[in-house]
Amino acid sequence: MTATLVDQPQAPVAPATPRRGSGGRAVARVVVGVLLAGYAVVSLYPFLWMVSAALKTREEIIGNTGLIPRSPTLATLVDTWDRLNFFGYFLNSVGVTFFTTLGVVVVYSAAAYAFAVIDFPGRTALYRLFLVLLFVPAAVTLLPIVLLENHLGILGGHFGLILPFVNGTAPLAILLLTNAFDAVPDELRDAARVDGAGEFRIFATIYVPLARPALVTIALLTAIPTWNEYLLTRVSLNDASAYTLPIALQALRSEQTIQYNTLMAGALIVVIPIIILFLSAQRYFVNGLVGAVKG
Amino acid sequence: MTAASSEAVAGAVSPLGRAGRGPHFRRREKAWGYAFVAPALLLFAVMGVYTIAYGFTLSFARWNGFSPRWIWVGLENYIDLLGGSPVYGPPVRAAALNTLWVMIAVPLLTVAVSFPLAVILNSVTRLRTVLRSVYFIPYVTNGIAIYFAWQYIYEPNGAINGVLGALGLGSLQQPQGFLGNPATALPALIVVMVWTAVPVAMLLYLAGLQAIDPALLEAAKIDGAGWWRTNRSVVWPLLTGTTAIVVLLNLRDALQGFQVFLIATNGGPGDATNVLGLETYRLAFLSELAPTLGLASALGWMLFLVALVIALVNQRMLRRLR
Secondary structure, rough: OOOOOOOOOOOOOOOOOHHHHHHHHHHHHHHHHHHHHHHHHHHHHHHHHHHHHHHHHHHHEEEEEOOOOOOOOOOOHHHHHHOOHHHHHHHHHHHHHHHHHHHHHHHHHHHHHHHHOOOOOOOOHHHHHHHHHHHHHHHHHHHHHHHHHHHHOOOOOOHHHHHHHHHHHHHHHHHHHHHHOOOOOOOHHHHHHHOOOOOHHHHHHHHHHHOOOHHHHHHHHHHEEEEEEHHHHHHHOOOOHHOOHHHHHHHHHHOOOOOOHHHHHHHHHHHHHHHHHHHHHHHHHHHHHHHHHHH | HHHHHHHHHOOOOOOOOOOOOOOOOOOHHHHHHHHHHHHHHHHEEEHHHHHHHHHHHOEEEEEEEEEEEEOOOOOOHHHHHHHHHHOOHHHHHHHHHHHHHHHHHHHHHHHHHHHHHHHHHHOOOHHHHHHHHHHHHHHOOOHHHHHHHHHHHHHHOHHHHHHHHHHOOHHHHOOOOOOOHHHHHHHHHHHHHHHHHHHHHHHHHHHHHHHHOOOHHHHHHHHHOOOHHHHHHHHHOOHHHHHHHHHHHHHHHHOOOOOOHHHHHHOOOOOOOOEEEEEEEHHOOOOOOOOHHHHHHHHHHHHHHHHHHHHHHHHHHHHHHH
C-alpha cells in the first residue's frame, strides 16, 4: 500500500531521444487510462443494466431497449419492495448473515489462535484436516445436511442455515486467521506471560486487536457469500416467511412471464446492501487480504 | 510472500512451524490448545463428520430418498458413472466434457485478464483505490441477482445484441439470445465465471506486486528492459506462486461450482451447459423417485478426489520451482 509502486509505463524506452520518450509517455498514459476505464465499465456492466431496468416502467421495458430510461421512475422499486414484503426478507437475510459472520469470527479466531501459537499434540493433523475440507464439493454435503437437520428438527429455520454456513467457512477462515496470528511476534506473548497474563487474555487483548484487518477480511469473505447464498437455502426453506432475499428473488422469477423491470428491481434490492457493506469496510479488507496472504 | 501463501493454500504446515519446545508439551498449554479448537471441532463433529460419513456411505448404496432401506451395491455407482451404465454414463460423459472446457477456459482467462489488470492498476496512483473497489463489485454481487442481470443482457433483444448491432457486427448477434443457442451458451457462462473470478485474482496479484523488491525492477530498467520485457521476464516469473493459487482456486470452482449453471440455464438448452456439479445436484434433488441418491454421492466424491489430486500436484510443482 505504501511507496512500492511499479511505475513501468512511465519508463522511457529510449532515453537518448527525450522528445520521443515524452510523446511515448503521453501515449502510454492514454492507453493505461483507456484500459482501466474499460475494465471499470466491464465490471459494472450488468449492474448498470440492472439499475436501468429497475427504473423503467412496464411499458418502457418492452419498448425501449436502450440503457437510459426515457422517463425514469422509482415506482417499480417501491412497488416491488412493498408488494412482495421485501422488508421481511431483508431482515431474514440480515439475521442469517450477521449470526453466520459472528459465529465464524468467534469460533475460528479461537481455533486459528491455537493452530498458530499453542503447542498441542494433533495440531498439524487437525489443521490439515480443516484445509482438506476446502475441496469437499458443496453438492456432496447438501443432501446429508438436509437429512441430518430433519432428524435434529432444525430444518427450515434460520438456525439450520447458520450452523452449516459457519462450518462451511472453516477452511478459509482457519487458513487466513492462522496466517495472521502467526505474523504476530512471539515476544509479545512471552512478555505478557511474564506479566502473568493467561492464554485467554493474551488472545483477546494482544492477538485479536493486532489481527483486526484479517478479522474484517474474513468477516467480509463470510458475509458476502452468505448474503448471496442460494443452494442450501433453496433446498431447506419451505415456509415463505423464513425466505432470505435470494430465495424471494427466485420466487419473483417463477411468477408467470418474466417482467424484467420488476425482476431487476428485486435484484437491485438484493445487491445494494452488500455493496454498501463492502464499500464501508473495503479499506480494511484489501490490507487484510494482502497481509493474510503474505503470511 | 507467494511462497508462504501458496504453501498454506496447498495445505502445508508453514504457519505451524513454531514448535521448538521439544516433545514434552506442557500440560497447561496442551489443555488451552484443545480448549481453543473445541468449538470448531464440536461444530465439525455435528455438521461435518456426520454429513461426510453419511455421504460417503451412501455412495455405495442405491436409494431414492423415501424407501425405508438402502440397497448396497458396492462400487456399482462409481462404475455406472464412469461409463458402465447406458442410462447414467452418457449424460455424465457430456457433462464431463463441458466441465473440462470450463476448467481449461476459466483459469486461463482469469489469469490472462487479472495479471495485466493488476500490473496496470499498480502503475497508477490516482484513483487506484476507487478502481480497486469498482473492480471488486463482481465478487461482491456474485449470486442469483447478478446472474439474472446477465440473463437480461444476454436476451435476444438485450444489451449484448444491441451493442453488436450498434458496432455494425449484426452478423454476430444471436436471435435466440446467447443463452438460447447451444453453441454460445457455454462460452457465455464462462464469461460470467471469469467476470466473477477476476476480482480476487487481481487482488492476489496486487498483493504479490507490492511485495516485489523495487531494486529488482530498477536493475531491469538499468539493463535496458522496457515495460513489456520487465513484466514478462521479471515480474511474471516472480509471481508464479500467486498464479498457482489463482489457477488452483479457479480449477476447484470450475470443477465443483454449478450455481451459475443452475440459475442461468439449468444446464440447457438441451444439455449444452450441463456440468458435473450440476449433474450431482440433479441426481440428488431433481430425479423425483428414481434411486439416484447414491450416484449423486459417488459423483460428488469423485469431484472431491480430482480436486485434491489437482491441489497436491499444484503443491508439488511449486516446490520443484523453488
